[in-house]
Amino acid sequence: MPLPEPPVLETQRLRVRTFREADLDDIQVVHSDDETTFHLPCGTWRTEEDRRRWHDRIRVMLTAGTGVQFVLEERATGRVIGACVVFRYDEESARAEIGYVLGRPHWGYGLMREALEAVVAHAFGVWGLRRLEAEVDPDNSRSDRVVRSLGFVEEGRLRKRWCARDRIYDTRIFGLLRDEWKPCC
Template sequence: MCMSLTFPNQIETSRLFLRAVSESDLPAMLAMNGDAEVVRYLGHAPWEGIEKAEAWFKRVSAQVTAGTALELVLVSKETGQVIGRCGLFEYEKPDDHAMLGYIMHRAHWRQGYMREALRAFIAHGFDTIGLRRIEARAEGDNVASTGLLKSLGFTQEGILRQRWITEGKPMDAHVFGLLQGEWKSSPRS
């Protein structure tokens, strides 16, 4: 059983470093979250100023300090720039499960970066932290995210009808789950 979400010093993949998000990353977070197309399925309006990034960082930092969240940025080895982030949140210690979230700068979409990062991050969640289950949600229209989760071995477990409001209309949330045993027995791990 895991005790709390723990930060790795750094997770390395072939093209990326994953490290803890810091205040110096806020301009990159603003660039991603300020793009309406990037946040289209995230349930919030695009950030319009650094104040939004600072408020997000303050909220996330409190969750990290409490041991209920883990937020990492994806840093390109080639450029040294932050190109995305991934995190675990809604961690519940008694049940050893957490929710997965992720976001990628649009310039890096469809290049396999997020799949590469999440493979390493999920392995950290199961192997190092000791999670039993990782959950994720994707808006029904978010074909890219749904496909990514399935390619990582997640199983769609249900639909939360009209869970989110996006662009003024209710949208369903598809619920996905991945169990530690499934991950360990999968050729993807």
């Protein structure tokens, strides 16, 4: 069974809701910045083709039922300022992986942490997942801080795991178990 469609997750500053096609223009703004995409395998969106490839990947995931694509809609403006995804869902093991990206002007305000708190609570509390995973580039200190602040534990390092955009790099594997998760509020 695929992950059930989540409701809109309301947080103090955000509506964390599922992706709609109409969000693509806002998501393109987020992915069009080299600093934002530096640690992402898919790279900066420069052409219609880049945008289409991302959209196709989401469609394949949704059709297969192996994930849910969320967007972060800023309450104050109604603009989509970032996205996070629960993917590689394995029903039998009740586990999945998370990924996330936030538009650069919004870094440093705790917004991704706020969104992921809601997503993690939903994943453990409503979907009944047992384990969440995250892969982080060892040079990506912001992402490292986000996952650790949520209680994810570093479980290992996979050497030279990624070959993307002319870089070969290691990845750190983080895991968070439902039983050890402590909601902050």
